[in-house]
Amino acid sequence: MSDVLVVGASAAGLATAESLRRRGFTGSIRLIGDEVHQPYDRPPLSKKVLSGVWGADQTALRAPADLAALDIDLVLSSRAVSVDVRRQEVVVSGGRRLPYGDLVIATGLAPRRLGAFDGLAGTHVLRTLDDVERLRAELAAAERLIVLGAGVLGCEIAATGRQLGLGVTVVDPAPVPMGAQVGPEIGEMLAGLHRANGVEVLTGTKAEAPVVSNGRITEVLTSAGLVAADVVVVAVGSTPATDWLEDSGLILDDGVVCDSRCRAADNIYAVGDVARWWHERQARSVRLENRTNATEQGLAVADNIMGANKPYVPVPYFWTDQYDIRMQVFGDLSGAHTIRVLEGDPATRKFVAAAESGGRVVGVIGWNSARGVRKARELIADRD
Amino acid sequence: MQVEIDEPRCVAAGHCVVAAPEVFDQRDDDGVVVLLDANPPDDEHEHVREAALLCPAAAIIVRDRGGAP
Numbered sequence: 001m002s003d004v005l006v007v008g009a010s011a012a013g014l015a016t017a018e019s020l021r022r023r024g025f026t027g028s029i030r031l032i033g034d035e036v037h038q039p040y041d042r043p044p045l046s047k048k049v050l051s052g053v054w055g056a057d058q059t060a061l062r063a064p065a066d067l068a069a070l071d072i073d074l075v076l077s078s079r080a081v082s083v084d085v086r087r088q089e090v091v092v093s094g095g096r097r098l099p100y101g102d103l104v105i106a107t108g109l110a111p112r113r114l115g116a117f118d119g120l121a122g123t124h125v126l127r128t129l130d131d132v133e134r135l136r137a138e139l140a141a142a143e144r145l146i147v148l149g150a151g152v153l154g155c156e157i158a159a160t161g162r163q164l165g166l167g168v169t170v171v172d173p174a175p176v177p178m179g180a181q182v183g184p185e186i187g188e189m190l191a192g193l194h195r196a197n198g199v200e201v202l203t204g205t206k207a208e209a210p211v212v213s214n215g216r217i218t219e220v221l222t223s224a225g226l227v228a229a230d231v232v233v234v235a236v237g238s239t240p241a242t243d244w245l246e247d248s249g250l251i252l253d254d255g256v257v258c259d260s261r262c263r264a265a266d267n268i269y270a271v272g273d274v275a276r277w278w279h280e281r282q283a284r285s286v287r288l289e290n291r292t293n294a295t296e297q298g299l300a301v302a303d304n305i306m307g308a309n310k311p312y313v314p315v316p317y318f319w320t321d322q323y324d325i326r327m328q329v330f331g332d333l334s335g336a337h338t339i340r341v342l343e344g345d346p347a348t349r350k351f352v353a354a355a356e357s358g359g360r361v362v363g364v365i366g367w368n369s370a371r372g373v374r375k376a377r378e379l380i381a382d383r384d
Numbered sequence: 385m386q387v388e389i390d391e392p393r394c395v396a397a398g399h400c401v402v403a404a405p406e407v408f409d410q411r412d413d414d415g416v417v418v419l420l421d422a423n424p425p426d427d428e429h430e431h432v433r434e435a436a437l438l439c440p441a442a443a444i445i446v447r448d449r450g451g452a453p
Contacts, residue, residue, distance in 0.1 A: 015437065018437065019437060041441070041442065043395070043441075061442050062442065291440045292397065292399070292438075292440045294440075299437060299438070317397065317399075319395055326395075326396060328397070328415075368414070369415075370396040370397075370398055370410055370415020370416075371398070371410050371412060371415060373398075374398035374401065374402070374410070374415075
């Protein structure tokens, strides 16, 4: 029996466990993860690890001694397969039952796959440390990389591919890269950035089918014609990893549905990429796939397990590094109509801009302007 | 309390500056963290611990007197 059982040993799960200890929680905490590795950080995978600048060990979220000092029962290589909410037990692969007082669901995301490409030699997804090691090994002997999907991950992989000296093509049916995260104007600037760095950016283009020779992908047939490839990365988004909760009775709807306290049911919380909760200040249901949310929501859930009974009302934040650009975004740009430059100049790739909707600032964006964008965060209308 | 920065990890999110502005700042050019006070006074400890927890790059290391993390 553990007083708190956290399922998922990545950033969100670890943040919850660590925050409980920092808040003085003295009960037992068990943290289970389905990978073999100690808890590690994912944002570097598509950048510093894929490029080879960092070794795998540099992604560790905590040094072994610091992890040990938290007095957490960390169980790795253990996959949760179901939960019995009445008996308060999680069943893991092999059939072992783990009883809990409070359950924290932190199982994150599974990469979306494209049927025709799935399992084909030369095609990859990128979510885990093992994924990146496999991809890096293949890129070392490759000349041509195709990235299917121009979201944040796809754009970062394309940039790293260029850094490694590969010919890179990005294919996405949307009109601009990262449109869902940054809107059409900034998306167009990103397309220009990638083109200026030698990437073939095929937006408005569908990947139709792989062309296979001797069991290996050699080309991709797209709606804009054939593109040659040694390696193809499928980066077309992810889905919340909730398969194991299907018969649990918990409400699943693009994530584990929670109240404003990140509570899915009595004694059950969800945290990180997998959690969909009621954002009281935005008055809507929200699920965030970003690194900062994993930590902030972990803190919030730890507080609520300890009885704080506080709503979780973050200002969303993400960053991405591509070539010599560090882009940082606070807020939610999806409904923005206008981009207004506040300082700097987009032409010099150093600027801060406000994204506005109906006369309100709904988000701020910075390119190579970390201080400026942090200060501009104050302009967001629904901020704390 | 002893504060250390693992500077190559820093991703310039600036969350530490919001949590503990007396202890952390950011460089003007690239936003990387600047440690203003490696031995912050007692009334800053809670803010510093919050900053270390919030850091999305796990780049802030906090040690209590005696060396324990």
